[in-house]
Amino acid sequence: MVVFSRKSLMTLIPLVAALPSKRDSSPAILNSSYVNPHFQQSCDNVWSYSTDSFQYLLSLLNGTDSDFPTGWVGQNGWTNIAQWDYQQHSKLFYDQYKINETYYAYNPTGCYAYWHNPLADCYNDDAGWAALSSLEGYEAYGDPVFLAWAESVFEFVDGHGFIHQSDLDAGYLVDTKWPNTTLQATCNGQSMYGGVYWMNGAPMDPNQGGAGDPDVNAVSSGLFALLGAELCRITGDQVYCDRAYEAIQWIDRFLVRPDGLIYDHINGTSCEVKDWTFTYNAALYLGAYGVLGHITSNQTALDIAKQVAITSMNTPVWNTDQGVIFEGAGNVTQGNDAIGFKSVLIRNLHRISQWMDSDVQEAIRQYVNIQYWSLVNNDSNNPNMPIQYGRNWTGTYEVSTGQTMVAALDVLNALILNPQSAFPDTNVTNMPVIGI
Ligand SMILES: *[C@@H]1O[C@H](CO)[C@@H](O)[C@H](O)[C@H]1NC(C)=O
Ligand SMILES: *[C@@H]1O[C@H](CO)[C@@H](O)[C@H](O)[C@H]1NC(C)=O
Ligand SMILES: *[C@@H]1O[C@H](CO)[C@@H](O)[C@H](O)[C@H]1NC(C)=O
Ligand SMILES: *[C@@H]1O[C@H](CO)[C@@H](O)[C@H](O)[C@H]1NC(C)=O
Ligand SMILES: *[C@@H]1O[C@H](CO)[C@@H](O)[C@H](O)[C@H]1NC(C)=O
Ligand SMILES: *[C@@H]1O[C@H](CO)[C@@H](O)[C@H](O)[C@H]1NC(C)=O
Ligand SMILES: *[C@@H]1O[C@H](CO)[C@@H](O)[C@H](O)[C@H]1NC(C)=O
Ligand SMILES: *[C@@H]1O[C@H](CO)[C@@H](O)[C@H](O)[C@H]1NC(C)=O
Ligand SMILES: *[C@@H]1O[C@H](CO)[C@@H](O)[C@H](O)[C@H]1NC(C)=O
Ligand SMILES: *[C@@H]1O[C@H](CO)[C@@H](O)[C@H](O)[C@H]1NC(C)=O
Numbered sequence: 001m002v003v004f005s006r007k008s009l010m011t012l013i014p015l016v017a018a019l020p021s022k023r024d025s026s027p028a029i030l031n032s033s034y035v036n037p038h039f040q041q042s043c044d045n046v047w048s049y050s051t052d053s054f055q056y057l058l059s060l061l062n063g064t065d066s067d068f069p070t071g072w073v074g075q076n077g078w079t080n081i082a083q084w085d086y087q088q089h090s091k092l093f094y095d096q097y098k099i100n101e102t103y104y105a106y107n108p109t110g111c112y113a114y115w116h117n118p119l120a121d122c123y124n125d126d127a128g129w130a131a132l133s134s135l136e137g138y139e140a141y142g143d144p145v146f147l148a149w150a151e152s153v154f155e156f157v158d159g160h161g162f163i164h165q166s167d168l169d170a171g172y173l174v175d176t177k178w179p180n181t182t183l184q185a186t187c188n189g190q191s192m193y194g195g196v197y198w199m200n201g202a203p204m205d206p207n208q209g210g211a212g213d214p215d216v217n218a219v220s221s222g223l224f225a226l227l228g229a230e231l232c233r234i235t236g237d238q239v240y241c242d243r244a245y246e247a248i249q250w251i252d253r254f255l256v257r258p259d260g261l262i263y264d265h266i267n268g269t270s271c272e273v274k275d276w277t278f279t280y281n282a283a284l285y286l287g288a289y290g291v292l293g294h295i296t297s298n299q300t301a302l303d304i305a306k307q308v309a310i311t312s313m314n315t316p317v318w319n320t321d322q323g324v325i326f327e328g329a330g331n332v333t334q335g336n337d338a339i340g341f342k343s344v345l346i347r348n349l350h351r352i353s354q355w356m357d358s359d360v361q362e363a364i365r366q367y368v369n370i371q372y373w374s375l376v377n378n379d380s381n382n383p384n385m386p387i388q389y390g391r392n393w394t395g396t397y398e399v400s401t402g403q404t405m406v407a408a409l410d411v412l413n414a415l416i417l418n419p420q421s422a423f424p425d426t427n428v429t430n431m432p433v434i435g436i
Contacts, residue, residue, distance in 0.1 A: 076133070097140075122202060232291075381397065
């Protein structure tokens with residue numbers, strides 16, 4: 001193994017500087033102020049540290065005060081774990097995945113006690129995340145039960161969240177038990193058909209707000225659309241694609257900002273739009289359109305996915321001028337749902353990259369590397385051998401939690417977009433894995 005001393009590292013610098021600048025070949029798609037990092041350690045090292053990061057997260061399942069996330073954040077963690085195995089052609093985490101996904105299928109808490117539908121609680125977005133996790137498990141490990149659970153969530157949300165013509169006629173979501181949340185058939189002259197309620201409205205606990213919650217959200221609709229698109233791709237059943245189009249076209253009618261990013265939700269009673277703008281809403285939208293465009297050979301859909309991808313990678317709403325996502329930054333010792341939003345953007349850029357033109361693929365690859373570069377150098381336990389990652393992707397690192405680990409794993413998975421030639425063929429270990 002070649003280990004560079006500090007002195008030999010110094011002699012290496014002029015050599016690197018003499019190479020043509022990587023920035024010369026930067027794609028025009030990303031802002032010119034963005035950095036263009038390059039790997040300084042081998043691909044094998046990167047996979048090895050990354051495997052340790054996954055192992056580290058799994059180790060948090062152990063102990064009485066388990067820090068492995070539960071609920072939707074946990075389901076995103078299992079998604080990443082299965083995706084790692086799928087991409088690495090391994091079954092390293094199969095046993096643990098199966099144990100915990102099976103456990104979650106029958107213990108999602110909340111409204112499960114009322115509906116008894118695997119993976120479904122009171123929130124249709126939670127059910128969507130869980131179904132996508134189960135689908136990832138099916139792709140990685142092949143167990144038909146994982147596909148069956150995902151299909152059952154699709155049917156469940158179709159019946160307890162998706163707005164059908166019968167709901168518009170009735171003036172409320174027919175299949176929920178409390179018919180007292182008024183639904184406007186049209187808002188701003190546009191039909192509400194196809195939106196997906198955030199909650200499924202079981203009456204088991206009035207404090208859950210279920211049937212009393214009038215919000216129809218981008219996240220529940222986007223997840224349903226993406227789930228439908230993926231089920232359509234995997235099963236070949238066109239019905240899933242049709243429903244997915246209906247849900248995503250509802251988002252088109254109500255929640256697209258002038259710049260193409262996605263607003264958060266609309267109150268189905270008052271028609272009021274909430275203009276919060278998060279990474280994961282744009283992410284699900286571009287992911288669903290990317291898959292639908294590919295499966296149904298729809299160039300319009302692929303172009304929408306491409307435009308939202310480009311806007312997401314360049315918007316100052318959540319990117320620093322170096323290109324690092326700062327959404328969800330905050331007190332690093334505290335949890336917050338938004339910590340895991342940004343990683344959903346990385347996951348969905350990764351998802352659609354294969355169907356994009358080469359200049360967009362190159363931009364996505366570089367954007368992923370920028371996140372990894374910042375995580376490694378400013379938000380990890382050791383830039384030369386990063387295993388644990390923290391909350392603020394822009395730094396600085398103090399501590400990792402199960403939730404911050406889940407978010408970082410999406411970036412580690414997406415590094416597969418780099419060709420082998422992006423990594424130096426050396427055994428260097430005494431410098432940061434990636435630098436500029
Ligand atoms: C949890 O602890 C047990 C017993 O020490 C060990 O066999 C298992 O591998 C650990 N699981 C994880 C995920 O670290
Ligand atoms: C993992 O599954 C076990 C049941 O086998 C359960 O006791 C534990 O709470 C689960 N942990 C998480 C974080 O889902
Ligand atoms: C809906 O109806 C139930 C039963 O009448 C009532 O308890 C609840 O407060 C109502 N919810 C709203 C938001 O009006
Ligand atoms: C939705 O709009 C209705 C009617 O204006 C209002 O009473 C209700 O408080 C709103 N709900 C939320 C969650 O904003
Ligand atoms: C392609 O997607 C666009 C945008 O949703 C839609 O308007 C159009 O009908 C779709 N075309 C087909 C053939 O599905
Ligand atoms: C990217 O460039 C555009 C146009 O110059 C600018 O408006 C935007 O703020 C830049 N984004 C970031 C994250 O720096
Ligand atoms: C994390 O980010 C927040 C928001 O930008 C900032 O207030 C905080 O100081 C950062 N924490 C650390 C440890 O850098
Ligand atoms: C961050 O949160 C911890 C734990 O809640 C708290 O003790 C600490 O004072 C907070 N730090 C800041 C800078 O607010
Ligand atoms: C790390 O943080 C410092 C100080 O905030 C900042 O100047 C630098 O650009 C950051 N580096 C990376 C790799 O994000
Ligand atoms: C890296 O190390 C491995 C194992 O020690 C060795 O087989 C390989 O030849 C080394 N590669 C280089 C480029 O030095």
